[in-house]
Structure formats: structure tokens, C-alpha cells
Amino acid sequence: MPLALDTSPQTEQDRFSFFSRPNCSLTRTERDRVFWGIATVTLLVASVFSWLGYWLILPFAGIEVGVLAWAFAALGSNAGDYESIRIRGDEILIERRHGGHLESRTLNGKWVKLVLVGARPGGKVKLALRSCGRETELGAYLTDEARLELAKALQTRINAG
Amino acid sequence: MAHDATHAHDDHGHAQPSGIMRWLTTTNHKDIGSLYMWFAGIMFLIAGTMALVIRAELFQPGLQVVDPEFFNQMTTLHGLIMVFGVIMPAWAGFANWQIPLMIGAPDMAFPRMNNWGFWLLPVAGFLLVLTLFMPGGGPAGGWTMYPPLFIQGGISYDLTIFAVHILGASSIMGSINIITTILNMRAPGMTMMKMPLFVWTWLITAYLLIATVPVLAGAVTMLLTDRNFDTHFFNAAGGGDPVMFQHIFWFFGHPEVYILILPAFGVVSQIIPTFARKPLFGYASMVYATASIAILSFIVWAHHMFTVGMPATAQLFFMYSTMLIAVPTGVKVFNWVATMWKGSMTFETPMLFAIAFVCLFTIGGFSGLVCAMTPVDIQIHDTYYVVAHFHYVLVSGALFAIIAGVYYWLPKWTGHMYDERLGKLHFWLSVISMNITFFPMHFLGLAGMPRRYADYALQFAEFNAIASVGAFLFGFSQLIFLYLIIKAIKGGQKATDQVWEGAEGLEWTVPSPAPYHTFETAPVVK
Numbered sequence A: 001m002p003l004a005l006d007t008s009p010q011t012e013q014d015r016f017s018f019f020s021r022p023n024c025s026l027t028r029t030e031r032d033r034v035f036w037g038i039a040t041v042t043l044l045v046a047s048v049f050s051w052l053g054y055w056l057i058l059p060f061a062g063i064e065v066g067v068l069a070w071a072f073a074a075l076g077s078n079a080g081d082y083e084s085i086r087i088r089g090d091e092i093l094i095e096r097r098h099g100g101h102l103e104s105r106t107l108n109g110k111w112v113k114l115v116l117v118g119a120r121p122g123g124k125v126k127l128a129l130r131s132c133g134r135e136t137e138l139g140a141y142l143t144d145e146a147r148l149e150l151a152k153a154l155q156t157r158i159n160a161g
Numbered sequence B: 001m002a003h004d005a006t007h008a009h010d011d012h013g014h015a016q017p018s019g020i021m022r023w024l025t026t027t028n029h030k031d032i033g034s035l036y037m038w039f040a041g042i043m044f045l046i047a048g049t050m051a052l053v054i055r056a057e058l059f060q061p062g063l064q065v066v067d068p069e070f071f072n073q074m075t076t077l078h079g080l081i082m083v084f085g086v087i088m089p090a091w092a093g094f095a096n097w098q099i100p101l102m103i104g105a106p107d108m109a110f111p112r113m114n115n116w117g118f119w120l121l122p123v124a125g126f127l128l129v130l131t132l133f134m135p136g137g138g139p140a141g142g143w144t145m146y147p148p149l150f151i152q153g154g155i156s157y158d159l160t161i162f163a164v165h166i167l168g169a170s171s172i173m174g175s176i177n178i179i180t181t182i183l184n185m186r187a188p189g190m191t192m193m194k195m196p197l198f199v200w201t202w203l204i205t206a207y208l209l210i211a212t213v214p215v216l217a218g219a220v221t222m223l224l225t226d227r228n229f230d231t232h233f234f235n236a237a238g239g240g241d242p243v244m245f246q247h248i249f250w251f252f253g254h255p256e257v258y259i260l261i262l263p264a265f266g267v268v269s270q271i272i273p274t275f276a277r278k279p280l281f282g283y284a285s286m287v288y289a290t291a292s293i294a295i296l297s298f299i300v301w302a303h304h305m306f307t308v309g310m311p312a313t314a315q316l317f318f319m320y321s322t323m324l325i326a327v328p329t330g331v332k333v334f335n336w337v338a339t340m341w342k343g344s345m346t347f348e349t350p351m352l353f354a355i356a357f358v359c360l361f362t363i364g365g366f367s368g369l370v371c372a373m374t375p376v377d378i379q380i381h382d383t384y385y386v387v388a389h390f391h392y393v394l395v396s397g398a399l400f401a402i403i404a405g406v407y408y409w410l411p412k413w414t415g416h417m418y419d420e421r422l423g424k425l426h427f428w429l430s431v432i433s434m435n436i437t438f439f440p441m442h443f444l445g446l447a448g449m450p451r452r453y454a455d456y457a458l459q460f461a462e463f464n465a466i467a468s469v470g471a472f473l474f475g476f477s478q479l480i481f482l483y484l485i486i487k488a489i490k491g492g493q494k495a496t497d498q499v500w501e502g503a504e505g506l507e508w509t510v511p512s513p514a515p516y517h518t519f520e521t522a523p524v525v526k
């Protein structure tokens, strides 16, 4: 579901920082408002019919609102996702949030190797940093082109450091 | 190659199953869009054949071709399949193909649910056709499923109810997907008031579906329990109220007719500006008019029931509320005409169908207003006048807009231009035969010919014969359409990215045919 909002890496002197997140055009409050707007009307209609004695509409309305709630919650769980890379001196801090689950890794700039697979646009570019035998993939929300650009910026920064 | 688990979603397209499994398991919005379109097309041939059975029988007074019981099965299934198996799935197909392309999203919000939503449809379609082979034949109580007939029939009535449940589940999944996609996956800069009108109309349609489908599901469930579990919701013999079924059905049913037509408004609002080479006149008023129509559609349902007996105040209320809908509808028609006014118009096939839509849908709107007047409706209710009305809004309305949309986006979908000469032939045959078929029905209705009968009095013979000739012409003209679509899929002149000189919008910025994956990274809309 996530699609990328392209944020190009920022390099200023000693620091390097990069931040990107999936594109969500609905804010949290909007999401709640839309959900309750729909749920209220649906449940109200079903309640009126139930009150008249035609109660078998209510279970269907209930199931539907349940599915809707699940769907909106699923949207919400990805809304806070992001990926960030910060470099201070030799320290590289990678942070990734996915579905409410935060993952972070600190690498030493002297010991990392940049891994780039399929380095041409359209070739499904994979970008990762390898250190201590473990790879951390980067640029989840970027296009191939943007991932290549990020790779270039990172490479320059790592070589310089 | 090492894979990071959190990235699995990026890697579709690597190990894709082939053959039938590809289609069964696909979660790609374009694949699913095509599936919906093909399903609608196949069901159109089935329900269209049923219509021709009806028109063959009605070609002459007396009983010649089928027996009356089978005739009633044909009218019932024709209506159910056309509404739930053709027009709605076709719009869902357009939604799947176009909405992500038009808002700059890579896919629908819930691709897996999208797959389930589609695959429920063939199951329901199969059940509906299967009813014909059950003991006692298919359902013959009318597409509106009114009791007492619908609580008296045989096993095929249970199957029909079950099919309606499945169709409802599919609609709910589809609309939740569409609402979440439109709200949450718009590209940066694609604000609500910049969205293409087709997207707007579908957003409102999806809302109508979510609000009303549980009502339909509940209504048919109560029919089912009345039939099988000794409840008496609608069974007068047990103290139930059959008229209440009509209220509940039309509380769903009238919003439903707008579910069928709002996406048509959207498509026409895309096509006319393209071929008039002018921006749509009154974009904001189009959005507000669509929303007003949707809201009003909840308070007009009893205009289908003026003859069941209701207080005069209720008659007045439903008459005026119904007539009120003509106001936002009029705004729309005005805006389409104003868009064409002084435009640099050209008349490719999509535009021809769109213009025919504006003219002929308006005729259907006017005959709707005639039906809305209580005293008049008491005269023409359940006559061919109503049949004429709803075929003008559904055939030259919804169906023509679907056809127009297919011509409009086919080059984007297939990468090839369709055969323009054949397209024009298809247009002229369709528009002429459609009017030959349905215009005389106004006269028949006014003269008192009732609907849903296999036979009629002698004085109705001429107009019925004319209508039947028109129907066969219309039906066979659609084969041109099928041929032309297959031809464009197989090959033909290469389409450019923009396809139409005046076309604007994100879908025209991607190559033709649109690649399997588009907008994996959101474009920025200025």
C-alpha cells in the first residue's frame, strides 16, 4: 500500500540526514471523522428499521461497520511509517518504522559497505548498507531513480568520513 | 538474493503465477479492472439474450415463443443481471483501472480484498443463471423481489437471495476499497477539489453503496427467513407487512439507481472537456450537485410506491422531494452543455456517445419527472411508460456512458487505437435502434399497456412490433463493439501516451498501454 514521498537527502557539512515516508493523503482526524460519518449513518438507518421490527438489517450493518473499522485501522497502522538515515561523524543511525514497529540500527561508518544491485533505472534497484555481515536495505519508499541518487549521496558521504 | 521481509510488498511482479492462476490470484488493479470488465461483458450477453427472448415474445400479441411462466423468469433475471451483473461490475471495472491512475496511486488500498471482491461475482452470476435449471425454473417475481411472490416460489428463489447476498458482499468490499484508496492514496498535491470528476462521482457512489447495501441484505434475509424459518416479517398470513418490504427495498433501490448513474456522470464529465478542448464548466458545482443528488436519493424512495396507498402528505412529500432531484441534475446537464459551448469540438466515438448520453439521459430524466407527479404516476405506474423511463436512464444513460468510457480509455488500456469507422457505425446503430426500441414504450404505457406480461391487447400491436425490431437491431449492433474491442486488443494503430489531443490528467502521462505497475512513487500534482 505505501507509496513513496520523495525526499532527497540533505547534506550539510558534517551532517547527513535523509527522511522518507509512504504517501498518506488522509490525516488521522480526517480518518476518524470519515469513519464515524459513514458508521453513524449506516447504524442509524439499521437501528430505525430495527425499531420498526425489521431487525435483520442490523447484523449486516454491524458486520459492514466492522470491516470498515478494520480497513481504516489498517490505513492508520501504516500512517506513521518512515525511514530515516542520519550520519554524524562516523556514526550512521538508521531508523525504520513499519506498522507501529520501530527498528533501528547504528553502524560505524568506517566498517560499512554500500551494496547496490541492479544499478540502472527500471532494473529493480536494491540499495543496502552492509556491516558485520548484516545488510540493511534502504529506500523502501523511493523510485529506482531516487534510490540511485540516495546511493550516490551516501557513497560520497561514507568515502569522505 | 537476500530479501528484507518488510519489503516483500515491493517485489510483486517477480514470481508471478501464469495461466489461470495469474487471474485467480492477481491483486493488480489493472488485472482486476479487466476481469470486472470482461465479467460485465459476458453477463451483458446473457442478460441481453434474455431481453431478446422477451422482445421476441412481445413481437406479436398472443403467446408464440415461450410460456408465460418462463417469460416472467426472463424479465426477473434480465433485470437482476443487468443491474447487479452488468452495470455495477462495469463501473467497478472502471474504478479499478482508472482511480489509481487518475489520483497517482500505485494500486488500490487493499489489493487482496480487491481480488476477493471480484471473485465473488462469478459465483453469484453462476448462481443466478443456475436458477433457470432448478425445479420450477428461475425466479419469476420481478427484479424487485416483492413478497408475496418471492416468499412463495421454489428453490430458485433461495438461490437468488443467496446470490444477492454474495453480490452485496462484493459491493461492500469494492466500495470500502474505493473509499480508502481515494481518501488515503492521492498523490501529493492531488487535493479533493482537484480530483477528476470520475473519482469524485465514484467516491460518492461508494458511500451510497456502504449506506444502502446492508439494507438490501437485511431485506432479502428477511425474505429468506419468512420462506424457511417461519418468521412473518412480510408474510401477511402471519401478520407481516408485504408493503414494508417495498419501503425497505426502495430505501435501498432508489440510491441504487444513483449508484448506477453517478459514475456515468463522472465519465461524461471527463470525456466532454477532452473533445470540446475546454475545461469542465462549473467543476465545483458538479461536485456539489453530485453530493446533493446522493443525499436527496435517501428521501425519495416511496415514489416507486404511490399506488400502494399512503397518506396524502406522504404523497406530497415524496413527489416534491423527487422533483427536487431534478435541480442538481439540471445543473449537471447545463454544465455539460456549457462546456461544449464555443469549444473546439471534434466527434470521435467517445464524444458521440457522451453527447447522446446528455440528450437521451435528459429525456429519461424528464419522463422521471412525469412519473414523480403522484396523480400522473397512479395512472402510469407499472405500465410501459415506467419501462421507457428507466431504459432511457439506464441504456442511453448508464450503458452509453460505459460504452463511451470504454472507447475513451481503450487506447490507454490496450495501447492501440480502436477502429474509428466501426466505432461510428456502432454508435449510429446503437443510438437509432435504442430509440426505436424504447421510445414507442412511452406511447404504450400512456395507452395503458402493463409491464411484466407475456401477452397484450391487440391495440398495442404496432408499437410492440416496432420495439421488438429495434431491440434485435440494438442487440446485434453490440457485437460490433465486441469485435472492435478484441481487434484493438490484438493490434492496430499505436496509441500515444496522451491519446486524445485535449486529454488532461495523470492517466495520460503514463505510456499506452499503461504498464503493469504505475505511480509506484507518487507524482507531484501542481
Ligand code: HEM
Pocket: B144, B257, B258, B260, B261, B303, B304, B305, B322, B323, B325, B326, B329, B364, B365, B366, B367, B368, B369, B371, B372, B373, B377, B380, B381, B382, B386, B389, B390, B393, B394, B397, B398
Ligand atoms: C430526474 C431524475 C429521476 C426521476 C425524477 C425519477 C423518477 C422515477 C419514478 C417516479 C419512478 C417510479 C415509476 C413507477 O414505478 O410508477 C421511477 C422508476 C425507475 N427509475 Fe427513475 N427517476 C429519475 C432518474 C433515474 C435514474 C438516473 C435511474 C437509473 C439510472 C432511474 C431508474 C429507475 C428504475 C430502474 C425505475 C423502475 C423500477 C422498477 O419499478 O422496476 N431513474 N423513476
Ligand SMILES: [Cu+2]
Pocket: B253, B254, B257, B300, B301, B303, B304
Ligand atoms: Cu426512484
